[in-house]
Amino acid sequence: xxxxxxxxxxxxxxxxxxxxxxxxxxxxxxxxxxxxxxxxxxxxxxxxxxxxxxxxxxxxxxxxxxxxxxxxxxxxxxxxxxxxxxxxxxxxxxxxxxxxxxxxxxxxxxxxxxxxxxxxxxxxxxxxxxxxxxxxxxxxxxxxxxxxxxxxxxxxxxxxxxxxxxxxxxxxxxxxxxxxxxxxxxxxxxxxxxxxxxxxxxxxxxxxxxxxxxxxxxxxxxxxxxxxxxxxxxxxxxx
Amino acid sequence: xxxxxxxxxxxxxxxxxxxxxxxxxxxxxxxxxxxxxxxxxxxxxxxxxxxxxxxxxxxxxxxxxxxxxxxxxxxxxxxxxxxxxxxxxxxxxxxxxxxxxxxxxxxxxxxxxxxxxxxxxxxxxxxxxxxxx
Numbered sequence: 001x002x003x004x005x006x007x008x009x010x011x012x013x014x015x016x017x018x019x020x021x022x023x024x025x026x027x028x029x030x031x032x033x034x035x036x037x038x039x040x041x042x043x044x045x046x047x048x049x050x051x052x053x054x055x056x057x058x059x060x061x062x063x064x065x066x067x068x069x070x071x072x073x074x075x076x077x078x079x080x081x082x083x084x085x086x087x088x089x090x091x092x093x094x095x096x097x098x099x100x101x102x103x104x105x106x107x108x109x110x111x112x113x114x115x116x117x118x119x120x121x122x123x124x125x126x127x128x129x130x131x132x133x134x135x136x137x138x139x140x141x142x143x144x145x146x147x148x149x150x151x152x153x154x155x156x157x158x159x160x161x162x163x164x165x166x167x168x169x170x171x172x173x174x175x176x177x178x179x180x181x182x183x184x185x186x187x188x189x190x191x192x193x194x195x196x197x198x199x200x201x202x203x204x205x206x207x208x209x210x211x212x213x214x215x216x217x218x219x220x221x222x223x224x225x226x227x228x229x230x231x232x233x234x235x236x237x238x239x
Numbered sequence: 240x241x242x243x244x245x246x247x248x249x250x251x252x253x254x255x256x257x258x259x260x261x262x263x264x265x266x267x268x269x270x271x272x273x274x275x276x277x278x279x280x281x282x283x284x285x286x287x288x289x290x291x292x293x294x295x296x297x298x299x300x301x302x303x304x305x306x307x308x309x310x311x312x313x314x315x316x317x318x319x320x321x322x323x324x325x326x327x328x329x330x331x332x333x334x335x336x337x338x339x340x341x342x343x344x345x346x347x348x349x350x351x352x353x354x355x356x357x358x359x360x361x362x363x364x365x366x367x368x369x370x371x372x
Contacts, residue, residue, distance in 0.1 A: 018327075022320045040319040044326035051330055058330050066324025072314065073321045075265035077286035078272070079311035081293035085304065097365035105358025113350035120342035126335060130346045134354050137322040142284030152328030153335060157347055159326060164351050172355050178363045187359025191351050194318060219358075225287060232282035 007064050014065025021046050033202070035166040038195055040137075041159055073138040080136075080221045087218050090211075094182055101183070102219065105190035106226040109134040110234045124239060129153040131235055132227055133161050136193040139224035143231050158193070165192020166199035170212075185212035189219025196220075261310025264302060268293045 025039035025046070051058055084091075091098055110131050117127040129149035132140040137158045144154035169188040178184055188196040197220055200213040272289025275281070281288070296302040314321075329336070336343065 018323055019320075022323060038319075040323060040326065043320075043323045044329070047323070047327045048330050051327070058327075062327065063324075066327060069321055070324045073318075073325075074269050074286050075262065076314040076318055076321060077284075078265045078268050078289040078293050079307070079314045081268075081290045081297060082304070082307055082311040083315065084290075084294050085297040088298070094362075094366065097362045100365055101358050101362030104361040105354050108357040109350055109354045112353040113346045116349055117342040117346035120345050122339050122342035122346070126339045126342065127346075130343065130350070133347060133350065136318075137325070138318070139284065139287060141322070141325055142286060146282055146284060150332055150335070152325055153332050155322055155325045156329045156332075156336075157343060161347055161351050164348065165355070169351075169355055172352060173359045176356055176360060178359050180363045180366055183359050183363035183366060186362050187355045190358045191354040225291065228283050228287040 006061075010061040011065035011068060014062045015068050016065075017050075018043070018047065018066065018069060021050075035163050035195070035199065038159070038163055038166070038198075040195075041163060044156075044159065073141070077138045077142075077224075080224070083217055084221050087214060090214060091218055097182070098186060098215075098218065098222070101186055102190060102222045102226050103230075105134075105187070105219070106223050106230055107234065109191070109223070110227060110231050111238065114235060114238050118238070124148070125150055126153070128235060128239075130157055131231055133157045134191050134193065135224045135227045136220050139228055143228055147232055147235050159195070162192045162195025165196035169196050170200065170203065181209065181211040182215050185215030186219040188212070189216030189221075190223040193220045193223075258310045258313065261307045264307050265289075265293070265310060265314075268296070 021043050022039065025042040028042060029037045029039050047062075050056075051062060056062060113130040113133050114127050117130045118124075122130075125148060128147050129144055131147060131149065132143040132154060135143065135158070137155050140154050140158045141151050143149075145151050165188060169192050170184060173184050173187050178187070185200060188200055197213060197216040200216045204210045204213045269286055269289040271292055272287070273285030275288050275292075276283065276285035293302070293307070297304060297307075
């Protein structure tokens with residue numbers, strides 16, 4: 001009897017536990033807002049620690065509940081089209097610079113991440129997991145799965161990339177003399193997706209000019225789109 | 240398409256109907272994208288194809304912004320939450336990180352800097368040539 005009920009009970013408990021941890025993580029973010037208190041990072045870290053400490057069988061007892069939540073990523077990717085549509089005027093005004101910038105950024109990301117990992121002696125599956133590392137996690141997962149990477153390793157690397165971009169992204173872009181808000185926002189969004197965009201939103205809140213964070217959102221979505229199309233082709237050629 | 244649903248809901252559709260309609264449209268485009276992926280055996284994920292279709296539908300006025308925006312905003316506001324379980328999946332691959340942390344770290348750090356500089360630099364250069372800020 002228990003064996004029949006088990007997946008349902010544990011699934012529900014895992015989903016509820018994840019919701020609870022997420023709410024706690026949001027509270028910590030509210031109290032101390034900085035890149036390292038990124039709620040996704042805190043929640044993943046806390047849940048992994050709890051599963052290890054309590055000796056929970058991940059595949060049997062956590063994953064079914066987790067998959068319940070994970071499914072909602074699918075329509076969320078489609079929802080990104082709405083953000084793109086809302087910013088169509090700003091994209092149209094800088095169409096050529098945005099298009100070329102995103103293609104260069106996307107190719108740079110795929111080639112440098114995969115190439116450097118291979119040069120440092122990583123096995124193919126690990127190097128492929130790095131290929132979509134600058135792309136927003138829901139799209140990166142799909143890419144990683146389809147090119148032979150490890151989905152959850154990609155998610156971990158994507159979150160780390162986002163935190164790096166949020167910590168030093170805008171500073172690094174200014175370091176090479178870029179003052180243009182459109183280029184700055186686009187670069188940070190391309191390199192560090194939603195987590196970098198959140199940092200720029202906070203900066204823009206202070207300055208009252210929302211150009212950078214708007215372009216960051218555009219960069220994140222367009223880089224996801226372009227990388228999803230280019231990654232399978234480029235990776236084939238790299239390996 | 241959305242107008243028919245709109246009129247069905249009468250003058251003031253309730254919140255559940257507003258979100259439900261948006262969710263239905265998002266799922267519809269998701270399924271369409273996944274079908275195209277299967278049918279043409281494309282290497283592009285079906286959800287990204289669904290996103291492209293949705294952007295095109297919004298641009299040609301086939302779907303109105305008001306029909307999907309409330310639900311889309313709700314999903315995107317909590318985007319981080321939805322990929323927490325995928326991140327927890329790392330628990331099965333901790334040994335890979337322990338063994339391969341050097342290439343992972345080098346690739347992640349240097350590649351992030353490369354994207355920031357080359358992507359941002361190209362955009363800034365093209366905009367300067369056009370003489371716009």
